[in-house]
Amino acid sequence: MTGDAKTAQAKEDEYVHKVYNEIAEHFSETRYKPWPIVTKFLDSRALGSVGIDVGCGNGKYLGINKDIFLIGSDRSDGLIKCAHEINGQYNVLVADGMNLPHRDETFDFAISIAVVHHWTTRERRVQAIRHILSKVRTGGQVLIYCWALEQGSSRRGYHEGMEQDVMVPWVLHKTKAETKDKSKSTTHNSTKNREKPDLSGVEPKDRAAFVAQWKKERQEARSIQQQQQQKEQEKANAEKENDASDATKYRFYHLYKEGELEEDCVSAGGSIVDHGYEKDNWYVITEKI
Amino acid sequence: MKLLTTNFLKCSVQSCDTSNDNFPLSYSAQSTLARDESIEFNAAFLLKILDRVDWPAVVTVAGELGNSGLPATKPVLSSGDVAQLGDDELALLRDLHVLLVQTTLVEGEMKCRNCGHTYYIKNGIPNLLLPPHLA
Numbered sequence: 001m002t003g004d005a006k007t008a009q010a011k012e013d014e015y016v017h018k019v020y021n022e023i024a025e026h027f028s029e030t031r032y033k034p035w036p037i038v039t040k041f042l043d044s045r046a047l048g049s050v051g052i053d054v055g056c057g058n059g060k061y062l063g064i065n066k067d068i069f070l071i072g073s074d075r076s077d078g079l080i081k082c083a084h085e086i087n088g089q090y091n092v093l094v095a096d097g098m099n100l101p102h103r104d105e106t107f108d109f110a111i112s113i114a115v116v117h118h119w120t121t122r123e124r125r126v127q128a129i130r131h132i133l134s135k136v137r138t139g140g141q142v143l144i145y146c147w148a149l150e151q152g153s154s155r156r157g158y159h160e161g162m163e164q165d166v167m168v169p170w171v172l173h174k175t176k177a178e179t180k181d182k183s184k185s186t187t188h189n190s191t192k193n194r195e196k197p198d199l200s201g202v203e204p205k206d207r208a209a210f211v212a213q214w215k216k217e218r219q220e221a222r223s224i225q226q227q228q229q230q231k232e233q234e235k236a237n238a239e240k241e242n243d244a245s246d247a248t249k250y251r252f253y254h255l256y257k258e259g260e261l262e263e264d265c266v267s268a269g270g271s272i273v274d275h276g277y278e279k280d281n282w283y284v285i286t287e288k289i
Numbered sequence: 290m291k292l293l294t295t296n297f298l299k300c301s302v303q304s305c306d307t308s309n310d311n312f313p314l315s316y317s318a319q320s321t322l323a324r325d326e327s328i329e330f331n332a333a334f335l336l337k338i339l340d341r342v343d344w345p346a347v348v349t350v351a352g353e354l355g356n357s358g359l360p361a362t363k364p365v366l367s368s369g370d371v372a373q374l375g376d377d378e379l380a381l382l383r384d385l386h387v388l389l390v391q392t393t394l395v396e397g398e399m400k401c402r403n404c405g406h407t408y409y410i411k412n413g414i415p416n417l418l419l420p421p422h423l424a
Contacts (some may be wrong), residue, residue, distance in 0.1 A: 029292055048337020050297065067334055071294060077416065084414055089328060091294055094416040101301040101417040103312060 008120045014093040015167065015252035016118045017075055023170050023249055024078030028058035028086075037278050038113055039064055041143045043287070049108040054097055054132055055115030061085030062090040082128065097128050102135045110135060114281065117146040117254045120165070122264070125254065129268035129286070136288045141273060143285050144265065149255035151280045164255045172247040257284050290415050293389040295350045296342050300401035301417045302407075310402035313346040316353045320397025320410070328391050330372045335382040338389065339364070351388060 020027065042064045045051065049068045053061055056072030057079045073095040074080050078288055083092045095101050097115065110132050119125045132142055151158040158166070197214040261282045262272050269285030277283070295313055305311035344363035351359055366378050374382075397410045408417050 016348070046337075048334050048341070049356055050338075051343065069293065069338065071297060073417075075418075077414075077418075080414055081412075084412070088413065089325065091291060092414060093290065093294070093298075094414065094418055095301060096424065099301045099303060099417075099419055101298050103297055103299050104306070106297060 004056045004121070005124070005263045008124055009118070011120045011233040011252060012118065015120075015250060019170065019251050020076040020156070021078040021248045023172060024076060025083055026172055026221050027170070028079065028082035031058050031060055034060055034064060035113070035145070035279060035281075036145065038111060038145070041109075041141075042070075042125070043067070043109065045109055051107050051111070052100075052102055052135060054100065054112040055118075056080075056083060058086060059090045059092060061111060061113065062092070063087055071102065073097075073102075075240075098124075098131060098216060100131060100135060104134050105137050107136045110139055110140070111144075114143070114147065115286065116261075116264075117256060118143055118252060120252055120254070122254075129265055133268055133270050133286070133288050138288050140288045141285050142270065142288070143283065144261065145251055145278075145281045146256040146261050148277065148280050148282050149257045149278075154280050156280075158255055162255075163177045164257065166253050166255060167250040168248045168253050170251060172249065188210060258282070290394045290410055290413060292350065292354075292392045293342075294340065295394075295399075296346050296389075298399075298415070298417070299322055300404060300406060301419050302404050302406060304421050305401055305403045308403040311404075313343075313350050314399040314408070315402050316350055316394070317398040317400070318353060318355065319415065320354060321395045322354060323393050323395045323413075324387070324391050325337070325393060326391060328386075330383055330386045332374075332379060332382050335386050336366065336369065336371055336374075337391075339366070339382070339385060340369075342389075343350065347389070354394075406415075 001039075021146075038061055042061060045065060045068045047067045051068060053059075053070055053072040054077045056062060056074050057076075059072050059082075062070055062083065069091070071091045071093065072083065073093050074083075075094070075096050078093050080092050083090050093101070097112075100122065112132055116125050116128055117126050117166050129142075129144065132144075132168045136142060149158055149162060149164055150160055197211055199210065202210050261284045262275055265272060265284050265286040268286075271289050272284060273287050274285040275283065295316065296352060298314060299305070299312040300314065302311075348359045348361060351357070364381055366381075368374055371379075393413060394410050394415075395413050398407050399410065399415070400407045404423075406419075406423060408415060410416075
């Protein structure tokens with residue numbers, strides 16, 4: 001392996017493999033809705049077709065079509081465990097996308113949904129697609145989805161002209177006890193209990209001056225108290241910030257621009273059968289020549 | 290892992306691809322098997338699967354796991370249409386359903402016949418990741 005490949009692999013270990021294991025359970029809870037074009041692709045496979053789902057995550061596509069035999073694999077054992085717990089009948093295994101254990105030139109089809117964009121260099125992305133293609137028979141189709149640079153009105157705000165290699169945050173939800181707002185411990189006095197100056201023993205003529213002085217002292221005391229509260233609030237906010245940065249994990253993505261995924265598939269030795277855009281992603285159906 | 294999956298798995302080590310011994314992997318006789326009877330029999334599906342499996346590998350793996358009752362050569366059925374099949378042929382497909390689809394490997398080991406690397410199956414999940422020196 002070259003030095004460049006080693007560097008790329010180290011980056012993928014840190015910003016892809018490790019992160020997916022850390023966020024697996026939370027990630028899995030958010031991944032249950034199949035994308036329509038993937039469902040359509042799977043439903044249109046012939047009865048008894050045998051295929052692979054490379055980077056199957058929690059296995060949301062493994063149960064779509066009961067008339068095919070689909071083997072899902074993922075680099076993250078955490079996500080594969082989630083898939084197995086969701087449905088013990090899913091065919092899943094832990095494997096690396098660059099060293100797949102599936103027999104070569106055997107499968108009728110393959111899918112790889114939102115996976116190829118995690119490899120950190122173009123060379124490795126093309127290599128990954130070539131490796132998937134090596135598993136399907138001649139004429140076998142591979143459906144690949146990658147995140148798009150052109151995301152229109154999505155909340156992430158990625159668009160043309162931006163840097164394509166990005167670190168995308170994943171914020172882990174903490175448990176209630178951990179996220180409890182610490183600022184709430186400093187409660188303000190309610191108006192009901194507002195203090196009044198004690199005027200007993202003060203001559204009526206002196207009362208106005210007494211009250212004015214009392215108010216001034218109260219004001220000073222209150223401003224000190226407010227400053228203290230503000231400090232406490234800032235401290236609490238800083239603590240919350242620390243909690244949040246601990247719970248934010250970054251994943252590497254290469255955001256594909258229009259036409260790029262087609263180019264990568266052709267470079268990997270596939271022909272283009274279909275391509276398009278769905279839900280902030282570019283997709284290609286490429287065929288083994 | 291269903292027994293059918295073993296028919297599609299080879300060693301992850303790429304240098305083993307030049308050998309004919311990287312498929313099927315060799316399964317330990319001590320492996321723990323289970324049967325999931327809730328998976329329904331689909332004759333048409335089994336007919337297609339029978340057509341495409343590597344039969345010698347089915348025989349080898351089943352033998353390692355304690356089932357040595359399979360014929361040495363792949364059974365040839367009289368029709369590709371389930372409706373045309375005889376009772377014996379349907380019974381054969383049903384047996385294959387039990388063996389390949391309902392039988393799962395829960396705990397066990399599988400070893401490459403070429404490089405000797407051992408992979409493990411735990412809680413029904415096979416792990417085919419390679420250690421850094423083999424990747």
